[in-house]
Amino acid sequence: MTRHYKISRSLIGSLLLGSAIVATGCATTATGVSNSAIMSSAASSAAAKGLVVKAPAGTALAVVRYPAFIEEAAEQQYYESFSKNIIGKGRPEQDFNSPDVQALADSIILKSNYFALSLYKELAERLPEHSVLLSPHTIKLGPDGKLMSEPMTQAESLANVVTVDFVSYTYPDASKMMGGEPLTFGDLVTPIVSVKSDYRASVPTQGVLLASRPIVSRAAANGKARADATRKALQSGRLDTTPTDLDFVTFLNGTRSTQVARKGLNRTGNISAVRAYDVEKVKLDKTAMKSLKSVEGKSVDPLEKSFSSGFANQVVGILNSTDIEKATMGGRAAAIAQFDESLAALTLVGSTDPSYLARLRYAERLMDAEKNYLSVQSLRLFDGVHNGEMGAQIRDMLAAEYATLEKRRKLARQQNAATALAILGAVAAGGAISSQDGNQSLGQRLALEALIQGAIFAGTQAYTMNRRSRAIGDNYLASIVPALEEQTSVQVSLIDSNETITAIRYEDLQAKLQTLYSQNQRALSTVATSCAYTHSGVEKTGRWLGECQGGLASGSGVGTSQLADGTNIEYYGYAQNGQAYGPGFMIYHNLTQSYAVEGNFTAGQADGVMKVTQSGKEDALRTYVAGVNTGKAPSGSMHASPFNGPLSALGIN
């Protein structure tokens, strides 16, 4: 009996410890937020007034990017990166070779593909026809062994005002499913998003305007990479650049990172900083979840009310406050350069010359045709995925996951109840033991034994409940792997088949449009060429694309050069004798930050009232004399701008 007591006391001790752990970290029921910060953000309601800006012809307002599938060669690297570079607390207990981890990794792609369409739908409802495009990405293995992503369509080859990256994320450990870690399962979605414009529209943040907190620095790194690539292209006389990796892919690689100023999601003021969105598990609309398997399932969008409608409002608000001209000038020039290099660089600043406007009108109409074509492609992609069998199966999957999650929640609640009983029993038993004086009657001893046994039973029940709860979900993931593979292959077929068709047809259309364009062109009175551009302090002569005279920059265009300290300079505006002269917009990229000044330039130097844009601060008007900042500009001052000409020959969409 003594031995029995010892064992019992030992059990009680460990039980109490376990109970304490469970009591403090009570088995959670995988809750999420019904009201996302995105929905409640002030910007969301402010944006409800609708779009008040317009994009120039041939320009998309928003492009939604998301991971669509992974090439086989990249799968292992993807699983490994997924299990190492995580969003959430602590370290996952499972390694990347486990089927559960791989199922979770695969489900990220699948769910992102589905839920990104919700954003697309909501944006398309709020923005003009043909102004929202889908850009599904393929995750590949790069030559350096790291992951990379490439767009499957040409959607990013056209100018756009903002790109939206979307991923529905899950922590790479199924055993943490019921805890606080990020999860996309059943009625829970963890959106990881970023909204970016071209870096020229938000220089200090590298174009990043809003991003989920864990990927802010990765999104900024991609923005910076884009800026670097653009500058290198300009130096070699080209205007085109390739689209950047998805920010999520850069996050998985864990290599590139650029620090930029951040501010809260609700701070929509003019401070140059990224609005950071905290990671949250969004709980989907319960009514919609219950309707997923009904005949109306196709029209049900469980993400709409809890996230995507608010997010679309956020994007509209962002569009309203974005400098459209700076956001699109690079993309437009690059798109035009594909069929008219003589015109392309002139469009960066624009001109009122009739021959320029006449030609631009053709170019814009051509780009509009391309945009409309890509828009139809996006619509069909949406239709194929959302309204097709694949969408139906994902909805089946979501419904099954929801049922599984609900079972786990029920067991978790039972476990909590059992744990509470165990604690009560243990406390009662402990109290009895502590009051014993060694002179217990047989009745007392029996009563004490019963209490201890009761506590042990309750504890055991809590333990088994926990095990059972954990098994449910793990079992689901283990069994769903073949289905995920099937889904992925369907997805590949669906997008790849469409892409094969559309790529061929798109190239064919482009060729025909370019022929039509060439047949209809008359001479430009001024053409864009390449020549020398200099700046005081540069080690070697830079490159100018635009109007030239005598081999030197003269007129409008873009110039690039590098200062002796390594600072890179981009200049958009007017030049004379190879130097900035007249209204201009100059961007400086140094090792620690990027900033910009806009105003009048004389002999390459800022001269007069300049608008200064720098990290963490509101734009300010300063007075410059021969390139030196002499202080705050007098009240009521105005700065010169090279962008006061017509934004578009065709008008704006």
Next chain:
Amino acid sequence: MSARFMTPALAGIIFAALSVPVWAQSNAPIIYGDLGTATTPSMSPKTSSKPAPRVEMTPENVQNIVTQEQAFPANAYSTDISETGTHSNARANIIAAPSQDFCITVMSEFPQDDGTQESLTPRYQFYKLVQHMAVGATPEFNTSLAHYGDIDVEADTPVMDVIEDIANPVIRQAAPELTVSHMAHLINFAQTCETFVDGQISSLTAFNPSLEDDDLIIQEDALYLRQILSDSLSRLGADTDSRHSFATQSYANSLITARDNIEFASFETELEELEALYMTDLDGRLARSNDMINSEINRETLGDAITLADDMNEQAKRRQKEDQIRTLFRILNGY
């Protein structure tokens, strides 16, 4: 005039006009009025959103309609004359337009209609052509025309003769001042009788909207004739005359703009055709592709997986329950 000196479209217009029956080319002053809605029930809501006036076609009322529509074409549809009973007081509302006689006389020399669709086309084309010919003619430019033209064209000169003379290469080489006079006559008519011309065009297109299909060709013809005028003025030295050079240069610039617009419209038409072709093709291909892939999807895979997951979950629950019972048994039996 030989057709080889004209654009194909212009030759077509003139040919079409010549095809109008002689009786329909009479000097009768009634022009649009005898298309009167009482005899043209096709002025229906299907072709025009504005209700056409309906009135008994007595000679008095016909004249009344003609005058009202010519003076204020918008009134042709904005007021339902039939609502005023027998309309014996309608004449009291007639407001005479300036130069009404001149306008009616010139218009009587336009191709007439015989109530058939075919006869409407040349009529529309000529009104539209004359309307476009006046584009870019400022008061200063009209002064230049008056200066360099040397005859007054009679109001009752058939409009076709006037256009033929403008397009005649011999006349424009040998007597450019005649070309200027003829153009000045048509420009003067288009500007003085703008309301009448607009009314005619609106009425005709309301009657048959497809008449607008050839607008681009008519614009090209007008540009061709305007270029002849610009060349003739240049030949007469207007562009070097300090009193007239600004006006003639502005006119020449307006020709460039017009040419740009015509070329762009032509480009846009071609592009729209390409766009429609490719987008319809794309849409169809993608729809078929989606259908094909959808039909190949093995829907049972997911269902099987979910059933398997449920089975595994049930097994797990059963196993845990058994463990629980065994544990309880051990506890109650004192290990």
